[in-house]
Amino acid sequence: MKPISISIGLYKIPSRHVQENAIARFTAYEWIIVRMKFSNGIEGIGWTYTQGRGGSAIYHLISDYWAKELLSDSDLDPLTLNKRVWSLSYSYGLEGLSRLAYSAIDIALWDALAKAHDIPLYEMLGGPKSPKVKAYRSAIDLNFTIEELVEDIKKFKNQGFKAFKIKIGKPNFEEDIERIKAVKDVIGNYPLMVDVNRGWTFEETIKKGKILYDLGVYWLEEPIEADLLDQYKMLREKLDIPIAAGESLYNGFEQTKLITDKCVDIVQLDVLRSGGVTEWMKYAKLAESLGLPMAPHFAEEISVQVLSAVKNGIFLEHLPGSNLNDSGVLKSSLRFEDGYAIPPDKPGHGIEFDWEKLSKYQVLWTEVK
Structure with missing residues (x-):
């Protein structure tokens, strides 16, 4: 498909409550949204995010550099893009911010491709016609009182979450x-x-992980710094409680090592941080x-x-108060x-933005032709 224009917008949307975990506190998310129009009349939409900081760097990377390069291509699809990003990011590296930028464009391309075939994206990726996946209630809720926490859990249990x-x-660990x-x-x-959000040391995790296992906790998420992969592997060997991690990895080598070295029991790579649909599906197949x-x-x-679309998917994280969905x-x-x-069940990913409502959160916007 021949791209004819790319528009890029940066939007700062307040959280529905103050977000607090073991190491951070923030009140808004930045969303970088890409709209790609093609010569066949189809528009693909993709997006990526930050937790309130750094969004303008991603915005300018796409608007000032990548968009012009991609519009020069006579034919563009996700696999072509996957090869192109290595040259597009040669002088500053395809990790960190570049992966976030890549994700937005990759998702837009997959959206357009599935629309061109008039099928939902999950079906384009090999999934069944009427899928459903298990979901769990999640929240950035360390600042909730116990009473607030319990009430929120009750609300989602009443909605059918299991x-x-x-x-x-x-x-104080007793809390x-x-x-x-x-x-x-x-x-x-x-x-x-x-979820500890990387707030403990290795030694703390060994001690506390055993207590959490005795309490019947299903998994222990990100107890130590994300890139300490050898330590994660040792934790998995020393603890009975399943270890989950991967969300804070923005580096292809580390994401691969996380899986191939079996550093965790549950792989939590973030689609928007790992490089979009193309890269995430690659890692999912490797994990499978x-x-x-x-x-x-x-x-x-x-x-x-x-x-x-994958056989080894076990849970979707539902994060109301932080997501686009609500x-x-x-x-x-x-x-x-x-x-x-x-x-x-619409063609493409089926996510449709209300551009009028979104406009009040706009920080930056440009269209490249």
């Missing part, structure tokens, strides 16, 4: 234990995951070959598409039913 995740990492017990009193035998499940971080609007800027999105996420 798996839940909370943040831990309080200065974490108290929060876990309070939530388990509400959910019973349903899975409860906990080694018997590792995928439970992607965040980005539920596109994660539901890739999870619907931000008020979408006309069409995924839906949830009895603890499952169901992707739109």
Whole structure:
């Protein structure tokens, strides 16, 4: 398909509540949204994000450099782009910000390609005609009181959710234990995951991980710094509780090592941080070959598409208050039913933005032809 124009917008959307985990506190997300128009009349839409900082760097990388280069291509599809980004980012590297930028364009291309074939993206990727994937309630909720936490868990249990995740990492570990017990009193035998957001040391994790296992926690997420992959592997060997991680890796070598060295029990690569649909599907296939499940971080609007297309997907993270899905800027999105996420059955990824409502959050915008 021949691209004829690319528009890029940077939008800063406030969170629906203050976001706090063991190492950070923030109040907004930045969304970089790409619209690609093609000579056949089709428009593909893609996006990526930051947690409130760095979005302008991604915006300018696409608008000032990549867009002009990509418009010079007579034919552009996800696989062609996958090869092109190496040359596009040669002088500054295809990691970090470049991967986030790549993700937005890759998703736009997959959206356009599936629309051209008049089928949903999950079907284009090899998924069934009417998929649904298990979802769990998640939140950046370390600043919730126990009462607020319990009420929120009850709300999602009443909506049909059968798996839940909370943040831990309080200065006093006894507070974490108290929060876990309070939530388990509400959910019973349903899975409860906990997320430390890289807040502990290796030694702390060994000690606390054993206690969490005895409490019946389903998985322990990101207990130590994300790039300490050898330590993650040792944690997996020393602890009985399953270890989950991968969301904070922006480097292709590290993402590959995470899987091939079996550093974790559950792979949580973020679709928007790992390089979009093309790269995430590659890692998912690699993980499948080694018997590792995928439970992607965040980005539920596109994660539901890739999870619907792989055999080793186990959970979608539903993160209300932080996602696009309940931000008020979408006309069409995924839906949830009895603890499952169901992707739109429209051609492409099915995510439709309300551009008028989105415009009030606009920080930067440009169109390149």
